[in-house]
Amino acid sequence: MESFYKYCPVSSHENLEQEYSLTNLFEHQASFSRRKNFNDLFDSEVHILHPSRDRVRRTYQKLSGESKRTFKKLYMGESSKYNFDLLVKSIEDVLDCYLFYCVTENPVNNLMWSHYANSHNGFCIEWDAGAMSPDKVTYQEKLPTLDLLEFIESTIGLRTKDEIASQAWVALKVKLQEWKYESEYRINLSKRAHELIVKDLGKFALVKFQPEWIKSIIFGCRMPQKTRDYIRGNMPENTAYQEVVISPNGNCLVLKRMV
Incomplete structure (x- = not known):
């Protein structure tokens, strides 16, 4: 794959200086979200499975010495439920700290333009796939699970x-x-890249990127000319531009290169 795409909104064409998506674009920073900032209530929610007594006993039998005594005290005694609940809370806290940047492989998705780019009034960033390594999202009928006992075994x-x-x-x-x-892909901001964080605002963080990672800016069908001119006037001179238009047969969207 040569490119990935990020749909971006423009809420008001009368106050472009206050549009966060444009400010981030011009200042070469991307908004990485934590899972509590997602619009989908179930996005990145994970069910953490409590182990059965039999599984706890089998793990206990694999241990020896001090670790065996400690394990028995924590997870087989009267306070085991309390300790399991504490672990669940700590795992949830860790999952809440992950920072994602969500992109897609499809720049002409009508639903995406409608949902994430203010009904075609926004724009789309074409990212060079060589500058990032996003992982494909898996779509399934049920939420994923993590095994609490496996987490304990890792400690x-x-x-x-x-x-x-x-x-x-x-x-x-x-x-x-x-x-x-959505055909979504996700980039996880690794600990090695945390020095790129410009500002951490809790539910999301602003992360610095290199201008040359952007291959083009794609204008939505309904974006006014003055907003297009405003973007052109604030981007590097060598930036390429495209626009989304309705196909000649009127059945879908296509990309049109601009000069």
């Missing part, structure tokens, strides 16, 4: 922490089937 040497981290990222890339039309 006592029975599983690797990398294995659990990988499972968490897989779970955070799941959406319900009804969103499949």
